[in-house]
Amino acid sequence: MNSVISAKGLTKRYGKQVAVDNVSFEIPAGRIIGLIGPNGSGKTTALKAILGLAPFEGELKVLGFDPSTQRDELMQQVCFIADVAILPRWLKVKDAVDFVAGVHPKFDRAKAERYLAHTKLKPGMKVKEMSKGMIVQLHLALVMAIDAKLLVLDEPTLGLDIMFRKQFYQNLLEDYFDEDKTIIVTTHQVEEIEHILSDLMFIQDGKIILSASMDEVGERFAEVMVNADKADAARALNPIDERQVFGKSVMLFDGVPRAQLATLGETRNVGIADLFVAKMKGTYA
């Protein structure tokens, strides 16, 4: 079993609306994948299929299990935070820790308590007394203490301030991740996860429009600050995006060798956010 997730012809329809359109992909173990797409692009639907939360068409194996028929077995190995998941208002911090410790064989209570110690949460506190950020902190402390083979994080840091977001991704990389684990993250704050990702997957209108490792992305895509006199030569190379900065054109190229680009102007690696905007052009139009 090399792939953690293997999908062939994965399709999900809501009535006539196709949310995920005949998608095939393989995700190997030991990767941190950023699943990036605009709202309504089908990423949450795809994640729901992977987690056995929604029926789907096509073939899908997660850790060797079929999520639609073997969800109970699968959930021993998988953990997730759904973008809209909310902890129930009546739940107390200490009860939440007790409960997860009671039902999850791979929960490390000491770890959860260590995370909680860095927050303002108190054991007797109920969710209804917490701010939105504190609820997310509790949820993350619980999930991060579970030693799951696959962790799916759908907008995990919504409502957290920047200090805690940075800390969270740092912990995720240093404390949680290892070569046996796979993490799938979606977020709108792309630039914050850029440095921890190993792979990138762009999804648009239910289709995967880009799937590459970060190394490949670095090799394929480059941004060039083009000198005005070379603009026409640069445009001849079909940049996938062009914008103006201080009177100069910044162009984004796909698959043009660096050496060639260097003759046009100053080159640099492209950020995911810029790449995303370039790739998604038209979606928001």
Place this chain on the structure above:
Amino acid sequence: MNTFKWLMKREYWEHKGGLFWAPTVIGVLMMAMMLVTFVIALGSGKMHGDFTVNGVQMHSLAEMISPADRIQVADGLSTVFVGSAIPLLAVMSFVVFFYYLGALFDDRSNRSVLFWKSLPVSDTATVLSKLATALVVAPLLSLGIATIVGFVLTVLMCACLLVGGVNLFGPVLSNSHTYTLPLEFLASLPVYILWALPTAGWLLMVSAWARTKPFLWAVGVPLVSGGLLSWANAMLSMNWNLQFLWQSVIGRLLLSVLPGSWSFLLEDPSKISADSLDHGSPMVAAWHVMATPQIWIGAVVGIAMIVVAIRLRRFRDEG
């Protein structure tokens, strides 16, 4: 199984108000009202007036009371538990009804279902833990509280009579009913569990299915369809016998969580109501129900609806 224990705890944490505090508050109120009544009775000069125990009017007590009355009053006092259990069990029925209605709906509507579903807990275990919380934990807690309240009320009444010069502590405390009635109710619990399954299953199923307003679906659908049929029956002079529909279908779907509801939901309750609550044995009356086909048919239907509820819980897309 360990997971199941934690699921039950989870239910208790969430529903402590209905499972524990509601019967406790009612019980405390009953005791307080009794106490206030007695204090007023004592304060207003002896025990004149309308003080009735088990049909015997007591005016100025000691000299008025005949030995035969003493026995009757003592008999009455030894069944005080029934009086304390009935309001508590009635309250419990409401708690259980609304508990089931929300059991598989509330966490979907407040979105916490995705948190519960992120843990390695099967949907079968989740649904069964909810089933058991309302059919086992709720009645046990209510009966436990009823037993305490019943005992306190008995002692209060005896103490009050003692002030009036009539000491019934001996006869009451040595009357076996004082102790066996709570046990009889407890021994009737298996009957109640089987009997309540159709309502439990129906409410759980609606709770797992409804996207909004589970109460309207759960109560509205049976009542409206029953009402339409009755109306058609009357308007078109069809001469259908709709008593069966109202009693054995609609009644069973909605009212079976009320303990003792077999006394009016069975078509021929005379067989079992021969033993009335006070002077017969409630346990024997309850176990007579086990001999009726209705309880078993209802249980099978209830279990089928619970299976449907589990599948809905598993496959309902929370999109």
